[in-house]
Amino acid sequence: MAENGGRRRPTIKxxxxxxxVSRGTVSRVLNGGHWVSPDALAAVNAAIRSTGYAANRHARSLVTGRSNSVAFLLTEPHQLLFEDPNFAVLLRGAADALAKxxxxxxLMVAGTAEERRRVTEYVTAGHVDGVxxxxxxxxxxxxxxxxxxQVPMVACGTPLGYEGKVAHVAADDVAGAREMVRHLLDRGRRHVATITGPLDTPGGVLRLQGYRxxxxxxxxxxxxxxxxxxxxxxQRAMAELLDRRPDLDAVFVASDLMAAGALTTLAARGLxxxxxxxxxxxxxxxxAATVQPPLTTMRQPLERISAEMVRLLNEVINGQQPAAVTYPTTLIARSST
Structure with a gap:
Protein backbone atom coordinates (compact mmCIF):
# COMPACT_ATOMS: atom_id res chain seq x y z
CA MET A 1 0.00 0.00 0.00
CA ALA A 2 1.64 3.27 -1.13
CA GLU A 3 1.84 6.14 1.28
CA ASN A 4 1.97 9.78 0.19
CA GLY A 5 2.11 12.53 2.77
CA GLY A 6 0.29 10.32 5.30
CA ARG A 7 -2.58 9.50 2.96
CA ARG A 8 -3.13 5.99 1.66
CA ARG A 9 -3.21 5.74 -2.12
CA PRO A 10 -6.67 4.61 -3.35
CA THR A 11 -6.78 1.06 -4.71
CA ILE A 12 -9.05 -0.94 -7.01
CA LYS A 13 -10.64 -2.36 -3.85
CA VAL A 21 -19.25 -3.69 -7.84
CA SER A 22 -16.62 -6.41 -7.77
CA ARG A 23 -12.91 -5.76 -8.20
CA GLY A 24 -13.08 -7.76 -11.44
CA THR A 25 -15.59 -5.29 -12.84
CA VAL A 26 -13.30 -2.38 -11.97
CA SER A 27 -10.40 -4.16 -13.64
CA ARG A 28 -12.44 -4.69 -16.82
CA VAL A 29 -13.34 -0.99 -16.90
CA LEU A 30 -9.68 -0.02 -16.54
CA ASN A 31 -8.78 -2.32 -19.43
CA GLY A 32 -11.27 -0.95 -21.91
CA GLY A 33 -14.73 -1.50 -20.47
CA HIS A 34 -15.47 -4.77 -22.31
CA TRP A 35 -18.28 -6.95 -20.89
CA VAL A 36 -19.37 -4.22 -18.47
CA SER A 37 -22.95 -2.95 -18.32
CA PRO A 38 -23.54 0.78 -18.88
CA ASP A 39 -24.72 1.23 -15.29
CA ALA A 40 -21.66 -0.49 -13.86
CA LEU A 41 -19.38 1.48 -16.18
CA ALA A 42 -20.90 4.77 -15.03
CA ALA A 43 -20.66 3.74 -11.36
CA VAL A 44 -16.99 2.76 -11.66
CA ASN A 45 -16.03 5.94 -13.50
CA ALA A 46 -17.81 8.03 -10.85
CA ALA A 47 -16.00 6.10 -8.10
CA ILE A 48 -12.63 6.66 -9.80
CA ARG A 49 -13.27 10.39 -9.81
CA SER A 50 -14.50 10.53 -6.22
CA THR A 51 -11.65 8.42 -4.78
CA GLY A 52 -8.91 10.01 -6.86
CA TYR A 53 -7.77 6.57 -8.02
CA ALA A 54 -4.88 6.58 -10.53
CA ALA A 55 -3.89 3.42 -12.38
CA ASN A 56 -0.42 2.05 -11.76
CA ARG A 57 0.93 2.04 -15.31
CA HIS A 58 3.94 -0.11 -14.45
CA ALA A 59 1.80 -2.79 -12.88
CA ARG A 60 -0.62 -2.71 -15.80
CA SER A 61 2.23 -3.04 -18.31
CA LEU A 62 3.45 -6.17 -16.52
CA VAL A 63 0.02 -7.73 -16.94
CA THR A 64 -0.71 -6.61 -20.52
CA GLY A 65 2.81 -6.79 -21.92
CA ARG A 66 2.43 -3.22 -23.19
CA SER A 67 4.24 -0.02 -22.28
CA ASN A 68 1.15 2.18 -22.85
CA SER A 69 3.30 4.78 -24.63
CA VAL A 70 4.09 5.76 -28.22
CA ALA A 71 7.24 7.21 -29.82
CA PHE A 72 7.24 10.26 -32.10
CA LEU A 73 10.37 9.53 -34.12
CA LEU A 74 11.93 12.26 -36.26
CA THR A 75 14.77 10.95 -38.42
CA GLU A 76 16.21 14.38 -39.21
CA PRO A 77 18.98 16.58 -37.74
CA HIS A 78 18.02 18.06 -34.38
CA GLN A 79 17.96 21.67 -35.61
CA LEU A 80 15.10 20.92 -38.04
CA LEU A 81 12.83 20.05 -35.10
CA PHE A 82 13.03 23.71 -34.07
CA GLU A 83 13.48 25.33 -37.49
CA ASP A 84 10.69 23.62 -39.44
CA PRO A 85 7.27 24.59 -38.02
CA ASN A 86 5.60 21.53 -39.56
CA PHE A 87 7.16 19.23 -36.99
CA ALA A 88 5.77 21.24 -34.08
CA VAL A 89 2.26 21.04 -35.56
CA LEU A 90 2.53 17.28 -36.07
CA LEU A 91 3.95 16.80 -32.56
CA ARG A 92 1.18 18.82 -30.93
CA GLY A 93 -1.53 17.05 -32.94
CA ALA A 94 -0.18 13.61 -32.09
CA ALA A 95 0.10 14.48 -28.39
CA ASP A 96 -3.49 15.75 -28.33
CA ALA A 97 -4.82 12.62 -30.05
CA LEU A 98 -2.88 10.31 -27.74
CA ALA A 99 -4.07 12.22 -24.67
CA LYS A 100 -7.62 11.14 -25.55
CA LEU A 107 9.81 12.44 -28.52
CA MET A 108 12.85 10.87 -30.23
CA VAL A 109 15.15 12.60 -32.71
CA ALA A 110 17.61 10.49 -34.69
CA GLY A 111 19.49 12.49 -37.30
CA THR A 112 22.71 10.46 -37.34
CA ALA A 113 23.45 6.78 -37.91
CA GLU A 114 24.51 6.34 -34.29
CA GLU A 115 21.35 8.01 -32.99
CA ARG A 116 19.22 5.82 -35.24
CA ARG A 117 20.99 2.73 -33.90
CA ARG A 118 20.33 3.71 -30.28
CA VAL A 119 16.71 4.63 -30.94
CA THR A 120 16.09 1.38 -32.82
CA GLU A 121 17.53 -0.67 -29.96
CA TYR A 122 15.36 1.19 -27.45
CA VAL A 123 12.16 0.83 -29.46
CA THR A 124 12.64 -2.82 -30.37
CA ALA A 125 13.30 -3.64 -26.70
CA GLY A 126 9.60 -3.04 -26.06
CA HIS A 127 9.78 0.34 -24.33
CA VAL A 128 6.98 1.71 -26.55
CA ASP A 129 3.92 0.09 -28.11
CA GLY A 130 4.35 1.74 -31.48
CA VAL A 131 6.09 4.44 -33.51
CA GLN A 150 7.25 -6.40 -35.92
CA VAL A 151 7.03 -3.06 -34.09
CA PRO A 152 3.74 -1.31 -34.99
CA MET A 153 4.36 1.95 -36.87
CA VAL A 154 2.69 4.56 -39.03
CA ALA A 155 4.64 6.86 -41.35
CA CYS A 156 3.92 10.49 -42.13
CA GLY A 157 4.09 10.58 -45.90
CA THR A 158 4.40 7.69 -48.32
CA PRO A 159 7.21 5.41 -47.04
CA LEU A 160 9.29 4.98 -50.19
CA GLY A 161 10.11 1.33 -50.78
CA TYR A 162 7.67 0.17 -48.08
CA GLU A 163 4.35 1.38 -49.50
CA GLY A 164 2.55 -1.95 -49.12
CA LYS A 165 4.07 -2.86 -45.78
CA VAL A 166 3.86 0.23 -43.57
CA ALA A 167 0.70 2.13 -42.63
CA HIS A 168 0.95 5.78 -43.62
CA VAL A 169 -0.91 9.07 -43.79
CA ALA A 170 0.05 11.57 -46.46
CA ALA A 171 -0.96 14.72 -48.28
CA ASP A 172 -1.46 14.31 -52.02
CA ASP A 173 1.99 15.58 -53.01
CA VAL A 174 1.65 14.93 -56.74
CA ALA A 175 -1.73 16.64 -57.13
CA GLY A 176 -0.65 19.53 -54.89
CA ALA A 177 2.48 20.17 -56.94
CA ARG A 178 0.51 20.04 -60.17
CA GLU A 179 -2.01 22.57 -58.88
CA MET A 180 0.72 24.99 -57.82
CA VAL A 181 2.52 24.76 -61.18
CA ARG A 182 -0.78 25.24 -63.00
CA HIS A 183 -1.47 28.31 -60.82
CA LEU A 184 1.86 29.83 -61.84
CA LEU A 185 1.31 29.08 -65.53
CA ASP A 186 -2.21 30.50 -65.42
CA ARG A 187 -0.71 33.76 -64.18
CA GLY A 188 1.32 34.07 -67.36
CA ARG A 189 4.62 32.60 -66.18
CA ARG A 190 6.56 30.80 -68.88
CA HIS A 191 9.80 29.63 -67.25
CA VAL A 192 8.74 27.92 -64.02
CA ALA A 193 11.61 26.49 -61.98
CA THR A 194 11.45 24.24 -58.94
CA ILE A 195 13.46 23.66 -55.76
CA THR A 196 12.90 20.08 -54.65
CA GLY A 197 13.19 18.44 -51.28
CA PRO A 198 15.68 15.57 -50.76
CA LEU A 199 15.13 12.93 -53.42
CA ASP A 200 15.13 10.12 -50.86
CA THR A 201 11.98 11.54 -49.21
CA PRO A 202 8.36 11.25 -50.40
CA GLY A 203 7.92 15.02 -50.57
CA GLY A 204 11.08 15.40 -52.62
CA VAL A 205 10.19 12.64 -55.08
CA LEU A 206 6.44 13.11 -55.43
CA ARG A 207 6.35 16.92 -55.61
CA LEU A 208 9.01 16.79 -58.33
CA GLN A 209 6.85 14.21 -60.12
CA GLY A 210 3.86 16.53 -59.96
CA TYR A 211 5.95 19.41 -61.32
CA ARG A 212 7.14 17.27 -64.23
CA GLN A 235 18.83 30.26 -50.53
CA ARG A 236 21.56 28.22 -52.23
CA ALA A 237 19.22 26.52 -54.70
CA MET A 238 17.62 29.83 -55.70
CA ALA A 239 21.04 31.32 -56.37
CA GLU A 240 21.97 28.27 -58.44
CA LEU A 241 18.82 28.59 -60.54
CA LEU A 242 19.30 32.31 -61.17
CA ASP A 243 22.92 31.80 -62.20
CA ARG A 244 21.92 29.01 -64.57
CA ARG A 245 18.66 30.46 -65.91
CA PRO A 246 18.37 34.22 -65.36
CA ASP A 247 15.26 34.17 -67.57
CA LEU A 248 13.17 32.20 -65.02
CA ASP A 249 10.04 34.05 -63.95
CA ALA A 250 8.56 31.69 -61.34
CA VAL A 251 9.65 29.03 -58.89
CA PHE A 252 7.72 26.27 -57.13
CA VAL A 253 9.50 25.43 -53.87
CA ALA A 254 8.76 22.08 -52.18
CA SER A 255 8.52 23.56 -48.66
CA ASP A 256 7.68 26.92 -47.12
CA LEU A 257 10.95 26.98 -45.19
CA MET A 258 13.00 26.61 -48.37
CA ALA A 259 10.74 29.18 -50.04
CA ALA A 260 11.63 31.66 -47.29
CA GLY A 261 15.28 31.09 -48.17
CA ALA A 262 14.52 31.59 -51.86
CA LEU A 263 12.83 34.93 -51.08
CA THR A 264 15.99 36.06 -49.26
CA THR A 265 18.13 35.34 -52.33
CA LEU A 266 15.70 37.07 -54.69
CA ALA A 267 15.71 40.17 -52.51
CA ALA A 268 19.53 40.15 -52.37
CA ARG A 269 19.62 39.99 -56.19
CA GLY A 270 17.28 42.98 -56.44
CA LEU A 271 14.45 40.97 -57.96
CA ALA A 288 4.00 31.31 -44.96
CA ALA A 289 1.84 34.24 -43.88
CA THR A 290 4.68 36.07 -42.09
CA VAL A 291 7.37 36.27 -44.81
CA GLN A 292 7.51 39.24 -47.19
CA PRO A 293 5.66 39.08 -49.41
CA PRO A 294 3.24 36.57 -47.83
CA LEU A 295 3.67 33.23 -49.55
CA THR A 296 1.25 31.49 -51.89
CA THR A 297 1.42 27.84 -50.90
CA MET A 298 -0.27 24.45 -50.84
CA ARG A 299 -1.86 23.70 -47.47
CA GLN A 300 -1.30 20.27 -45.93
CA PRO A 301 -3.93 19.41 -43.27
CA LEU A 302 -1.24 18.58 -40.71
CA GLU A 303 -3.60 18.45 -37.72
CA ARG A 304 -5.80 15.89 -39.48
CA ILE A 305 -2.74 13.96 -40.63
CA SER A 306 -1.33 13.63 -37.10
CA ALA A 307 -4.68 12.62 -35.61
CA GLU A 308 -5.18 10.02 -38.34
CA MET A 309 -1.68 8.66 -37.76
CA VAL A 310 -2.57 8.03 -34.12
CA ARG A 311 -5.84 6.34 -35.10
CA LEU A 312 -4.12 4.03 -37.59
CA LEU A 313 -1.30 3.24 -35.16
CA ASN A 314 -3.80 2.24 -32.51
CA GLU A 315 -5.39 -0.11 -35.05
CA VAL A 316 -2.03 -1.69 -35.92
CA ILE A 317 -1.16 -2.08 -32.23
CA ASN A 318 -4.45 -3.95 -31.79
CA GLY A 319 -3.66 -6.37 -34.60
CA GLN A 320 -5.30 -4.81 -37.65
CA GLN A 321 -3.61 -4.70 -41.06
CA PRO A 322 -1.70 -1.53 -42.07
CA ALA A 323 -3.81 1.01 -43.93
CA ALA A 324 -3.02 4.13 -45.97
CA VAL A 325 -4.85 7.47 -46.02
CA THR A 326 -4.19 10.37 -48.41
CA TYR A 327 -5.58 13.86 -47.85
CA PRO A 328 -6.01 16.49 -50.59
CA THR A 329 -4.05 19.74 -50.43
CA THR A 330 -5.52 23.24 -50.82
CA LEU A 331 -4.08 26.20 -52.73
CA ILE A 332 -3.73 29.26 -50.48
CA ALA A 333 -3.15 32.27 -52.71
CA ARG A 334 -1.22 35.22 -51.25
CA SER A 335 0.79 38.05 -52.76
CA SER A 336 3.96 36.13 -53.75
CA THR A 337 2.30 35.07 -57.01
Missing part, protein backbone atom coordinates in the same frame (compact mmCIF):
# COMPACT_ATOMS: atom_id res chain seq x y z
CA UNK A 14 -11.59 1.17 -2.74
CA UNK A 15 -13.08 1.96 -6.15
CA UNK A 16 -15.07 -1.30 -6.11
CA UNK A 17 -16.44 -0.55 -2.63
CA UNK A 18 -17.59 2.95 -3.58
CA UNK A 19 -19.09 1.76 -6.89
CA UNK A 20 -20.77 -1.26 -5.33
CA UNK A 101 -6.35 7.55 -25.35
CA UNK A 102 -4.52 8.30 -22.07
CA UNK A 103 -1.18 7.40 -23.67
CA UNK A 104 2.05 9.40 -23.21
CA UNK A 105 4.14 10.46 -26.21
CA UNK A 106 7.93 10.05 -26.24
CA UNK A 132 4.85 7.53 -35.33
CA UNK A 133 7.56 7.82 -37.98
CA UNK A 134 8.10 11.38 -39.20
CA UNK A 135 10.08 12.26 -42.36
CA UNK A 136 10.92 8.77 -43.55
CA UNK A 137 13.71 8.30 -46.11
CA UNK A 138 14.13 5.72 -48.85
CA UNK A 139 16.15 2.67 -47.71
CA UNK A 140 15.63 3.77 -44.10
CA UNK A 141 17.27 1.12 -41.91
CA UNK A 142 15.06 2.18 -39.00
CA UNK A 143 11.98 1.14 -40.97
CA UNK A 144 13.59 -2.14 -41.98
CA UNK A 145 14.55 -2.92 -38.37
CA UNK A 146 11.12 -2.06 -36.98
CA UNK A 147 9.44 -4.19 -39.64
CA UNK A 148 11.76 -7.08 -38.87
CA UNK A 149 10.98 -6.83 -35.16
CA UNK A 213 3.67 15.89 -64.94
CA UNK A 214 2.14 19.37 -65.16
CA UNK A 215 4.86 20.77 -67.42
CA UNK A 216 4.86 17.74 -69.71
CA UNK A 217 7.01 18.37 -72.81
CA UNK A 218 8.01 21.79 -71.44
CA UNK A 219 9.98 20.20 -68.59
CA UNK A 220 13.57 21.48 -68.53
CA UNK A 221 16.22 19.92 -66.28
CA UNK A 222 18.04 23.28 -66.08
CA UNK A 223 15.10 24.69 -64.14
CA UNK A 224 15.46 22.11 -61.35
CA UNK A 225 17.60 22.57 -58.22
CA UNK A 226 17.65 20.49 -55.06
CA UNK A 227 17.36 21.41 -51.40
CA UNK A 228 17.16 19.61 -48.07
CA UNK A 229 14.12 21.34 -46.49
CA UNK A 230 16.28 23.93 -44.70
CA UNK A 231 16.09 27.68 -45.22
CA UNK A 232 19.78 27.79 -46.16
CA UNK A 233 19.30 25.18 -48.88
CA UNK A 234 16.48 27.28 -50.35
CA UNK A 272 10.86 41.85 -57.09
CA UNK A 273 8.36 39.20 -55.97
CA UNK A 274 6.05 38.63 -57.77
CA UNK A 275 6.95 41.30 -60.34
CA UNK A 276 10.11 39.62 -61.57
CA UNK A 277 9.76 36.15 -60.08
CA UNK A 278 6.62 34.57 -58.64
CA UNK A 279 7.18 32.17 -55.72
CA UNK A 280 4.95 29.29 -54.59
CA UNK A 281 5.60 27.04 -51.60
CA UNK A 282 4.20 23.90 -50.03
CA UNK A 283 2.86 23.30 -46.48
CA UNK A 284 1.07 26.49 -45.41
CA UNK A 285 3.05 26.45 -42.20
CA UNK A 286 2.80 29.41 -39.84
CA UNK A 287 5.81 30.83 -41.64
Missing amino acids: DVAAVAG LDMPLL LLISSHRDNQVVASLLHE DELGDSYDEELVAHGDYTRASG AVPGDVAVGGFDDSGL
